[in-house]
Every structure is written in C-alpha cells, then in structure tokens.
Ligand code: SF4
C-alpha cells in the first residue's frame with residue numbers, strides 16, 4: 001500500500017539544503033555511526049523519517065538537532081548519498097526562522113553568539129561570549145564559574161579581546177551567507193512535489 005503524505009517540510013528542507021529526504025529508506029547507518037545519537041530524544045534516522053512525514057514538531061522541535069556536532073559521519077555512511085548533516089543544519093535554520101528554538105538547547109544560543117563574536121572581533125572573544133551566554137541564560141549563572149576562574153588564573157582566558165582580521169571575517173561570513181542564499185535559489189528550481197509517497201523501510205535496518 002502506498003501512503004501519500006504532506007511534503008511541505010521535506011520541500012522546505014530541500015530548498016535550503018538541496019537534499020531529498022525521500023531518498024532515505026531507513027537503514028539506520030547514519031544513527032549507528034552518530035557520536036551523539038544516544039544522547040538526544042531522537043536519532044538521525046528518526047529525524048529523517050520525521051522530515052519525510054512532515055512532522056514539524058518531531059523534527060524541528062527536536063532536541064537532537066541542537067546536539068548534532070556537524071561531524072558528517074552520517075553523511076559519509078549514508079548508502080543513499082544523502083547529506084544528513086546539511087539537513088540538520090537546515091532544520092536548525094528553520095527552527096530559528098520560526099522562533100522554535102528550544103529553551104533547553106543552550107548549544108543554540110552558543111552557536112549564534114559564536115557567529116556574532118567572529119564577525120565582531122575577527123576571532124572568538126571568550127570572555128564576552130561567556131558573559132553574553134550567562135546574561136541570556138541566568139539560570140546557568142553559577143555553571144562553569146570555578147572552571148572559568150581556574151582557566152583565567154592559568155592564563156587560558158584573555159580578559160581583553162584580541163583582534164583578528166575583522167574585515168576578512170566579515171567578507172567570509174558574507175560570502176557564506178550568499179552561498180546559502182544561492183543554494184536555496186537553485187534548489188527551488190528542483191522542488192519536490194506537494195505530496196510524496198513514503199519509500200518502504202529497509203527490511204530490518206542495520207544496527
Ligand atoms: S543512512 Fe541514509 S538511508 Fe540510511 S537511514 Fe540514514 S539517511 Fe536514511
């Protein structure tokens with residue numbers, strides 16, 4: 001029996017990443033190689049299934065997408081050649097655009113602060129990063145304080161910013177943003193249909 005489903009989420013993921021989630025046949029090789037698969041609410045193959053099913057709450061609201069380190073092990077293991085890491089990236093972008101970033105995903109906050117810090121200083125300014133992170137997550141105020149003091153005493157943290165090539169960093173991030181925009185525009189041209197048929201799961205999968 002063929003199941004027809006709403007492909008809205010898969011289309012959106014396809015626009016941003018250029019990847020077709022419907023190529024996934026649930027062999028689970030991505031999940032078995034993923035270093036953080038055991039720490040989230042879902043694992044990569046389940047995220048792929050959620051995208052196929054158009055289950056926004058499961059995929060975009062998942063804690064797992066913020067645990068993903070972008071190591072690309074899943075991408076290299078996928079027998080279907082799907083860039084799963086790019087799909088995780090895209091889901092994070094959708095979460096941001098839709099204001100659906102989970103409040104219990106501190107990594108989400110840090111990622112944005114990292115990006116802003118690189119643009120502002122041309123390199124990472126740890127003290128500012130730490131201060132802004134704590135300011136936006138007051139409940140975490142006491143976390144890491146002892147370690148921070150130890151690192152400071154050992155000279156591992158510089159209290160003053162050291163400047164990198166800020167103009168070059170801005171050029172790099174501008175180019176990266178433009179590439180992302182162009183990628184979205186190109187993939188719009190090879191859009192998926194409104195509905196899709198779910199491919200059958202791989203018998204038994206690979207564990
Ligand atoms: S490895 Fe590829 S085909 Fe297999 S479950 Fe993961 S995404 Fe799907």
Ligand code: SF4
Nearest residue numbers: 034068069071072074
């Ligand atoms: S890129 Fe993310 S999902 Fe893929 S293996 Fe690495 S941590 Fe897991």
